[in-house]
Amino acid sequence: MANTQMKPAAALLLFLNFCMYVIVLGIGAWSMNRAIDYGFIIGPGFKLPAHFSPIYFPMGNAATGFFVTFAMLAGVVGVASAIAGINHIRSWNASSLPSAASIAGVAWTFTLLAMGFACKEIELEIRNARLRTMEAFLIILTVTQLVYIAAIHGGA
Template sequence: MAVGAASRRYMGPLLCINLVMHAAVLGIAGWSINKFIDRETHRHLGGNTATGYLLVFSLMAGVVGACSVLPGMLHVRAPWRGESLATAAATGLVSWALTALAFGLACKHITLGNRGRRLRTLEAFITISALTQLLYLILLHAGTLSSVFGPGSRNHDHSSCAEIPRGELGTSQKQAAPEFPSSDA
């Protein structure tokens, strides 16, 4: 199917976008939580009762999201096998779950109001990050539909089968194991 090949082609750039988005979330949330903890007032920060929760979950989503890019890149660069798919899917799903939780807090933060420019930027980055992470998971699982790129496929070297004589392929006889001299003598 063409679905698997197309998903593999778009996953590399999408992973780079995810890494940049999660790094931006980490930067903005780290700066904001530093100001929030020190109780400094900054004209671009603002805040309401949901700000502390938003910043903490944004930091967690950013860290886990940035860490989930590595197994994804290894899966794209590897021979696209089931073993690397399981790792990429598990870390991607955990990352998306934390990003979705941060997105929910961003929605609550928006409805409460009184937010500064930095927090609005953080909310936008979290929203975009949640969408790109979901798209990554969809493309990752769409690759399993292909017989070439799915988890059942292997990159075997079938040239060794050509060396077996045809007469030996149909026999079910086991060869005797070589005898080694015993150390009892």
């Protein structure tokens, strides 16, 4: 990879994406913890409520459970993408590109899926400020992850 002009841009996008994925994981972990602590409580007769859902979240709306689940998956794969990206940025050669590009593509796909659920959650309207923050971060991450993929391929 003789072209090193894209290396600073890729490194900046990698750092930005890493920070944003960690924030998404933090908010997602808070949401998951809150759902576990304040979700449906099964009484002594072990009767489930009429509209029981295993991904019920006490805050937000009907899309929140799917949104948080896929946002956390996107966050974990995004952090893994950043780790592979750091290795690629350090060596910046053709042999490290396939691993960085493939995991970045998988992270972008999960982020795109989570962004779809974020759009559905925005459409349904009832959500708190933390969920709005996570929605905004995932929408931004969808674009920046795609630009990062283009930047590391631009150095080829």
